[in-house]
Amino acid sequence: MKILLVRPPRVKQAVTLGEFMFCEPIGLEMVYAVLMDRHEIKILDMMIENTLEKELETFKPHVVGITSLCIDVNMVKSIACKVKEINSGIIVIAGGTQAFLNLSSFYDINIDHVFKYTTRDNLNLLFDALESKKELHLIDGIHSKVNQYRSTNVFGRNEYIIPNRLSTQKYRQHYSYLGYKPCAIMQTSLGCSSNCDFCLRWRIEGAKENDIDLECVMNQIKDIQEDSIMFYDNNFLNNRDRLEKFCDLIEQNNIVKNFICYGSVKSIISHPETIKRLGKCGLKAVLVGYETFSEKELADYKKKSTVEDNYKASKILKEAKIDCWASFMLHPDWDTKDFKNFRSFVKKLKPEITTFCPLTPFPNLPMYQKYKDRLLLRIEDYEMWSFSKVSIKPSKISLSRYYFEILKFILFVNLRLNSASYMINRFGFMTLIRITKGSIKILPLYIKLMLEVRKS
Ligand code: SF4
Structure with a gap:
């Protein structure tokens, strides 16, 4: 599958330390490391280049995964909306800190799956299921729209994954x-x-x-x-x-x-x-x-x-x-x-x-x-x-x-x-x-x- 991983642009009205401390999107680099062998995958850092539409047109992803911080909810939803407007067949996934802290803020018509936490296992299980287009069973840490955002209710945390910094x-x-x-x-x-x-x-x-x-x-x-x-x-x-x-x-x-x-x-x-x-x-x-x-x-x-x-x-x-x-x-x-x-x-x-x-x-x-x-x-x-x-x-x-x-x-x-x-x-x-x-x-x-x- 072709997967586009997106970090949203800065929220303009927020007063943050982003001007002084501007770090790589390491969570996306970890997801990249897990999926890279079996999928074609790239990262778009919208804090640096605001080229979502161009990427959707040229890269033609099957899946768009969007990471989030606490202040990003509306931005994530607007990216999801834009993706679906351009191609309603693209699967949209949300994850990141805000998803862990306030999962239901991403229960949205344009968001298909929300990762409360990310592990090698749940990433591979979801992408295997998406690729095979088989019925989606409940997966630990993942809340899917098709399952009314229910999950297994197994508590978990983000797994430590060595990031792929070349991504x-x-x-x-x-x-x-x-x-x-x-x-x-x-x-x-x-x-x-x-x-x-x-x-x-x-x-x-x-x-x-x-x-x-x-x-x-x-x-x-x-x-x-x-x-x-x-x-x-x-x-x-x-x-x-x-x-x-x-x-x-x-x-x-x-x-x-x-x-x-x-x-x-x-x-x-x-x-x-x-x-x-x-x-x-x-x-x-x-x-x-x-x-x-x-x-x-x-x-x-x-x-x-x-x-x-x-x-x-x-x-x-x-x-x-x-x-x-x-x-x-x-x-x-x-x-x-x-x-x-x-x-x-x-x-x-x-x-x-x-x-x-x-x-x-x-x-x-x-x-x-x-x-x-x-x-x-x-x-x-x-x-x-x-x-x-x-x-x-x-x-x-x-x-x-x-x-x-x-x-x-x-x-x-x-x-x-x-x-x-x-x-x-x-x-x-x-x-x-x-x-x-x-x-x-x-x-x-x-x-x-x-x-x-x-x-x-
Ligand atoms: S709990 Fe740990 S990480 Fe949090 S403020 Fe205290 S020392 Fe820092």
């Missing part, structure tokens, strides 16, 4: 992670045992770590053509012994790459010597979720770290000469004094890069119930659920004042914390220009949000 060869020079461009991504471990209250990732991947064999990891690293790799494990720094073995293998194989990873404060402070060694083995930056200056909020979020731990982690990274790309969460109960305390806290931590998002109670999270009465978004306003919009009504200041405080914080980060000089020193002037273009787009979005609230 995105023509796009790869575009993928970047902040100043590292081109940059590949890979996963060396699934799940997370930290179980933070606000986090979707461990709920999607599992409540404890499932580490991939390091030989398999090393083989992938050797195969990756890019000089920079972002490990998108939930907490790459979790296991000291595994990290030491990782460093051994990097040294034995003379691998010289730039690595970026997510790492928890708890892991950084529990094995500082290993963190230093990782720095010598190529670890350039760690994305750390410090979240807040408030001890109470850290406890409420069920973070396993304290404010003091945050300072310790920051010091360890600086001593190891590893950049810290910090992320924070803005609590809806903050007032202007809290924002001021927050700015002082960030100034003391002095991360090289600072990102933030307002606390977002996604419908699948327990905290959704807690904030249900203060929600500013409806569940079906899918595009609005981007991490940067205020979704909970602030309790102590007005919404427009809250947006004003966010704007003040953005200016504080850019003008006072010298992010610009870090960018130039680390990545050069052209990267600063590229990133600044993204920031410039974000600033008016917040100004617009603030003014909209004032008018209403």
Whole structure:
């Protein structure tokens, strides 16, 4: 069969980090790897080229598979609609994060099958059935229109599949992670045992770590053509012994790459010597979720770290000469004094890069119930659920004042914390220009949000 795998274009009105962190569609690369031997298959990344109609006309796929993030629902449905308009015989499949979290959002006249989770087995079973045109029985993880979207109800999660990165060869020079461009991504471990209250990732991947064999990891690293790799494990720094073995293998194989990873404060402070060694083995930056200056909020979020731990982690990274790309969460109960305390806290931590998002109670999270009465978004306003919009009504200041405080914080980060000089020193002037273009787009979005609230 001919299969076209599609990543939808960016949702324009969403405020996301996409301008700074633009990763390969690795889920589609995994599907490609499973199906490539028996089918003719290609990937269309609509974030780079918006050529769906041309592909439908020239490639003439029998199946179009569309991946999704939480904010993509309407975009996926509109792609499905366009596909069926052009050729109603094309089979349309939806999958991705949103399908796992909110399956029924894809129950749509133009979508034939929805993958709640993807495994080698369910991919092969479905495509065998589609090819043979035999009656479609229920398959684990797949909800088909012909079966009224029923499935076997067997619980499952996405299987770890080694992606075929050649499938995105023509796009790869575009993928970047902040100043590292081109940059590949890979996963060396699934799940997370930290179980933070606000986090979707461990709920999607599992409540404890499932580490991939390091030989398999090393083989992938050797195969990756890019000089920079972002490990998108939930907490790459979790296991000291595994990290030491990782460093051994990097040294034995003379691998010289730039690595970026997510790492928890708890892991950084529990094995500082290993963190230093990782720095010598190529670890350039760690994305750390410090979240807040408030001890109470850290406890409420069920973070396993304290404010003091945050300072310790920051010091360890600086001593190891590893950049810290910090992320924070803005609590809806903050007032202007809290924002001021927050700015002082960030100034003391002095991360090289600072990102933030307002606390977002996604419908699948327990905290959704807690904030249900203060929600500013409806569940079906899918595009609005981007991490940067205020979704909970602030309790102590007005919404427009809250947006004003966010704007003040953005200016504080850019003008006072010298992010610009870090960018130039680390990545050069052209990267600063590229990133600044993204920031410039974000600033008016917040100004617009603030003014909209004032008018209403
Ligand atoms: S450490 Fe990170 S990935 Fe793990 S549960 Fe907490 S926020 Fe989620």
